[in-house]
Amino acid sequence: MASPKKKLQGLVAATITPMTEHGEINFSVIGRYVDYLVEEQGVKNVFVNGTTGEGLSLSISERCRVAEEWVTKGRNKLDQIVIHVGALSLKESQELAQHAAEIGADGIAVIAPFFLKPWNKDVLINFLKEVAAAAPALPFYYYHIPALTGVKIRAEELLDGIQDKIPSFQGLKFSDTDLLDFGQCVDQNRPRQFAFLFGVDEQLLSALVMGATGAVGSTYNYLGKKTKQMLEAFERKDFSSALNHQFCIQRFINFVVKLGFGVSQTKAIMTLVSGIPMGPPRLPLQKASREFTDNAEAKLKSLDFLSCTDLKDGNMDACS
Numbered sequence: 243m244a245s246p247k248k249k250l251q252g253l254v255a256a257t258i259t260p261m262t263e264h265g266e267i268n269f270s271v272i273g274r275y276v277d278y279l280v281e282e283q284g285v286k287n288v289f290v291n292g293t294t295g296e297g298l299s300l301s302i303s304e305r306c307r308v309a310e311e312w313v314t315k316g317r318n319k320l321d322q323i324v325i326h327v328g329a330l331s332l333k334e335s336q337e338l339a340q341h342a343a344e345i346g347a348d349g350i351a352v353i354a355p356f357f358l359k360p361w362n363k364d365v366l367i368n369f370l371k372e373v374a375a376a377a378p379a380l381p382f383y384y385y386h387i388p389a390l391t392g393v394k395i396r397a398e399e400l401l402d403g404i405q406d407k408i409p410s411f412q413g414l415k416f417s418d419t420d421l422l423d424f425g426q427c428v429d430q431n432r433p434r435q436f437a438f439l440f441g442v443d444e445q446l447l448s449a450l451v452m453g454a455t456g457a458v459g460s461t462y463n464y465l466g467k468k469t470k471q472m473l474e475a476f477e478r479k480d481f482s483s484a485l486n487h488q489f490c491i492q493r494f495i496n497f498v499v500k501l502g503f504g505v506s507q508t509k510a511i512m513t514l515v516s517g518i519p520m521g522p523p524r525l526p527l528q529k530a531s532r533e534f535t536d537n538a539e540a541k542l543k544s545l546d547f548l549s550c551t552d553l554k555d556g557n558m559d560a561c562s
């Protein structure tokens with residue numbers, strides 16, 4: 243059975259894949275990105291090549307190179323680097339899993355294949371099992387994101403007996419708003435010490451109450467410090483402060499969701515806040531508009547998430 247250095251917990255940034263204006267991956271800024279997460283946001287775990295990282299829009303060799311860069315630049319700085327290796331082709335997924343093991347990643351995660359879909363739990367488990375077997379020493383996480391994969395098999399159902407089939411199974415990344423399903427995953431697996439990583443940032447506090455052991459999300463790239471305050475308040479049972487923090491985070495997310503929020507907008511916000519050029523997304527996504535970035539900036543400032551002194555040279559690239 244895979245034994246992680248330690249359980250994956252706390253905040254995990256779903257990393258962005260920086261790109262040049264010409265749509266090539268901008269590997270040169272990943273070192274700076276690692277330092278920013280650790281030093282400015284206090285986030286020491288990353289989830290690479292997932293939704294936010296446009297993993298499914300990258301070629302296999304690009305995904306390998308991005309994973310390598312994170313592992314190299316994150317060495318002795320980050321606690322855990324989990325690589326998302328899900329793909330439509332089992333062979334490609336296995337190749338990515340093997341590669342993650344070879345480069346010394348700390349874990350792998352896999353979404354359900356979403357074109358020719360598994361139609362029940364057993365079929366999905368069979369697919370995941372074959373991927374996990376390609377890197378048996380690496381902790382394995384199932385990435386549940388039904389709104390994007392269209393695979394609606396309940397996580398609770400999937401987890402039932404999963405370790406008998408996948409001995410390296412270590413946890414669940416749950417990117418869905420069904421707190422009944424999430425709560426039952428926790429409740430029915432209490433003795434098993436799985437990591438329960440919640441993936442809907444605006445609802446994290448509710449998931450903490452349900453037993454989430456950590457969270458993977460896009461906003462922890464730039465709201466990591468703020469979200470940590472909520473985690474700390476929750477930890478010391480100061481629920482009123484925790485709720486205030488969650489409401490404050492919700493005010494921002496609610497605002498950007500109404501403007502239209504996704505990976506493109508995450509890239510623009512992160513460029514603005516960190517000063518690291520994240521570039522445009524890859525097609526079929528479209529670059530966030532200047533109007534979006536201006537509005538997001540004003541909202542960040544009004545919520546005290548960003549002061550003028552935080553704006554570093556080059557941040558305005560996000561607005562061009």
Ligand SMILES: CC(=O)N[C@@H]([C@@H](O)[C@H](O)[C@H](O)CO)[C@@H](O)CC(=O)C(=O)O
Pocket residue numbers: 256257289292293294295417441442443444458459460461495
């Ligand atoms: C659909 C989506 O992108 N969800 C985000 C959230 O962090 C999301 O951006 C946030 O909750 C705001 O809605 C993450 O769950 C995605 C994620 O972890 C990933 O990039 O793999």
